[in-house]
Amino acid sequence: MALFYPTAYKNRITDITLDDLNKRGIRGLLLDVDNTLTTHGSQVLSNEVRDWLTQMQDAGIRLTVVSNAWEWRVAPFAEKIGLRHISLSCKPSPFGFWRGVRRLGLPKAQCAAIGDQVFTDILGANIYGITCFQVMPMDPATDKPFLRVRRRWERKIYENRKGRGE
Numbered sequence: 001m002a003l004f005y006p007t008a009y010k011n012r013i014t015d016i017t018l019d020d021l022n023k024r025g026i027r028g029l030l031l032d033v034d035n036t037l038t039t040h041g042s043q044v045l046s047n048e049v050r051d052w053l054t055q056m057q058d059a060g061i062r063l064t065v066v067s068n069a070w071e072w073r074v075a076p077f078a079e080k081i082g083l084r085h086i087s088l089s090c091k092p093s094p095f096g097f098w099r100g101v102r103r104l105g106l107p108k109a110q111c112a113a114i115g116d117q118v119f120t121d122i123l124g125a126n127i128y129g130i131t132c133f134q135v136m137p138m139d140p141a142t143d144k145p146f147l148r149v150r151r152r153w154e155r156k157i158y159e160n161r162k163g164r165g166e
């Protein structure tokens, strides 16, 4: 079950602070798109997320996008935020994260994944063996129907954890 647990939880990606990264020695981030940087399938970039990305980059944090979505969905958003991207990354397979870490040019121990899904982002980061931050889905109502089923399983994991006082 440890594979399903992130290093830390945050409500929104913008709640992740430089202090959170510094104390874990993180210098690079692998960013999920759908329901992490924006709502599912959306190209809208909020001011909060834009400012957060700028703040990270100004502090020298290296960023890249690692998404399971199609190229046509990921590429325009990545371009909008001025980042390189990996689409169809097949999380939880470690391949996309491996490519992302190589691209950031940092040791694996200095990279962290950020995402909203236990069975892709968190599981993948744990399989690959990197720090990971789990955020709550920005707008769960935008999830695709098959995802709602997985969300139910995710909730079971949350409840389990709460029961154990974690």
Ligand SMILES: [Mg+2]
Residues within 6 Å of the ligand: 032, 033, 034, 035, 036, 115, 116, 117
């Ligand atoms: Mg996502």
